[in-house]
Amino acid sequence: MARNSDSKAASVEQSASAARFERDGSGLYIGGRWRARPDAEMMPLVDPSTEQVYAHAVVPTIADADEAVLSARRAFDSRVWRDVPVGERAVIISRAYEIVLQSLDEIAEIAAFEIGAPVQITRMMTGVVGNVIAGMSEIAVSEGDVEHGNGLWEFEIQRDPAGVVVDVVPWNSPFSGTMMKSAQALLAGCSVISKPPPTAPFAVLAWARALEAAGLPDGVFGVLAAGAEVSERLVTHPGVDLVVFTGGTAVGRRVAELCGRNLKRVILELGGKSAAVVLQDADMQLAVDSVASGVYFNSGQICSALTRLVVPRTRIDEICELLRQKAEGVVIGNPLDESTTMGPMATEDHYRRVLDRVRAGENEGAKRVYGGIRPDSPDLGWYVTPALFIADNEMNIAREEVFGPVATVIGYDSEEEAIAIANDSTYGLGGSVFSADHERAHRVASKLDTGSVTINGYTTNLLAPRNPHKSSGIGSVTGVAGYRSFSSTRLINLQAGAKAWRPTELFADNTN
Known part of the structure; x- marks a missing residue:
């Protein structure tokens, strides 16, 4: 691990x-x-x-x-x-x-x-x-x-x-x-x-x-x-x-x-519970690298992380093994150590919450593939190892935001089912689609009910407008729309055009 x-x-x-x-x-x-x-x-x-x-x-x-x-x-x-x-x-x-x-x-x-x-x-x-x-x-x-x-x-x-x-x-x-x-x-x-x-x-x-x-x-x-x-x-x-x-x-x-x-x-x-929709022809290593870059970044305490991997049912074992390899490359330790790539949870309350949700995931029948425990070292600190579950989308571990280094794999049998699973969430912050066929990926991305979708990657474009959907928020703080959010506007009507409606004409003196 x-x-x-x-x-x-x-x-x-x-x-x-x-x-x-x-x-x-x-x-x-x-x-x-x-x-x-x-x-x-x-x-x-x-x-x-x-x-x-x-x-x-x-x-x-x-x-x-x-x-x-x-x-x-x-x-x-x-x-x-x-x-x-x-x-x-x-x-x-x-x-x-x-x-x-x-x-x-x-x-x-x-x-x-x-x-x-x-x-x-x-x-x-x-x-x-x-x-x-x-x-x-x-x-x-x-x-x-x-x-x-x-x-x-x-x-x-x-x-x-x-x-x-x-x-x-x-x-x-x-x-x-x-x-x-x-x-x-x-x-x-x-x-x-x-x-x-x-x-x-x-x-x-x-x-x-x-x-x-x-x-x-x-x-x-x-x-x-x-x-x-x-x-x-x-x-x-x-x-x-x-x-x-x-x-x-x-x-x-x-x-x-x-x-x-x-x-x-x-x-x-x-919050978010963003889905990575991995299509059958996708580059699986690219998908795994993209997921890991968010789920393991800042100990998984990032709202836009791709915490739900929606993958072909026939490729679940393959993607789980690739994710295990990524998890084994994570270096857990003192945040002041330059070699550390994953520190502790930010607070004790949150540390206990993450561990509780891992236990709850197992109790509801999800399969814990690895991780989700406190490591043997360091001796002190609120550390949690990277974790992976295989679950159904109806399970809480696949629906609730854990906000820790915890990902969930959900299998599907058809493209339509993959889209339905991705959209079956109370959140709508981000998401990704992975496919060797760009047009196909673009078509699937356009059907996802979320504020941001990346094709063949994971990113948060902070200079483009992003409006979260559903329970992920209201309004934008990115791009031109984000900048305009910090302004109020005043409309000044200057001169009427030929087709303008002029209510004053109704009361004009037409007796001459």
Whole structure:
């Protein structure tokens, strides 16, 4: 099964590195100031790879939430950022990213402590986000503030920033998620309050430091690593115009409910149980490589991973053996070790949840081919080995999002059945189709009820619009559509065309 890295040297480095968190133990950045309250309640933060406390962070209060919104509102209403030309906004955000790169090794170590992400994964994801920021900057500049058009009327559409944005980022990727989404909102001219999980505030604070050093005005960006009660205050606060939530579907429904009470705009990127439809003529190794790149990435804590393999029933044994070989190449160990490719689960609760779902899968009759257990080493940490099941699509292991390194193979006998299985899910985030016949793959892809499909590969195209289907969310935060989500529009009718309906003509004086 999966190999384990030698983490003795990394453990020594881990102990030495932990002291850096004490230089800023607050976890709060409000109004351009680093907040530390001597009398504040402090929460211990636990390293997922050692199960040891490595730092403490302030527990934000309702008063902190109110102050964060007030600061963001003042900054927005003062127009100190929204009136900066979009090209200059792009320069400042790009400068912040360059500052991040200067301290990337340190940020990668922080992420290792916070969520157990191997340092090489954080470096890679930061590079991906840099490409997104560059691409979104080009989109923002080309979009401009005014769009002209003709129809029955000559018109223009004026674009304004959406206002104060609360960006609730998930615990599996708080740093890269914050950078990517907040950069788009800032490019649009919004003020942003980032709400990372209370268990992982420090990497996001590194982005705040970079924005501050790059010249972002005070109050335009804030960080509040709040728990559930304070987060609800942020979401429902009348000073907030738009909520962007990335996370689980159950909490997403709660966020949508709270926003709906006041008709507050909301964007939701939620869970997934994406299918890889492997047709009979597919390159099986390519399919397996694509599945493994998502299911084993970040310990399987990734919403778009291809966790359901819909394969010809006659080729189940073949694909299971290829997946076993990929699993054996995974290196489990200390996230600070450069050779580690899979770290622990991000939290103890989630670690136990993944193991529980593996046990439940066996209990309901699914066949566990391998994995899904705690490895013999490292001795401590919330580690789970890569797992594979063979199941029917009606089983919970094939329907519920495990959010761990767990994949399920589901057999089929015909192309129509494969499509039906792929679509028989409450989720609709991503998916892939594998076939040597591109036209056939394209035909099958067009029948999948999901927001994104890749042909002969696995990818998340973060510069193209993607709207999740079903319980996977609402709205887009990618591509032109994603950028426009952070704006509001105003239609100006300029001059009526010949075919325009003019209600004033009904009341014209025609007596002459």
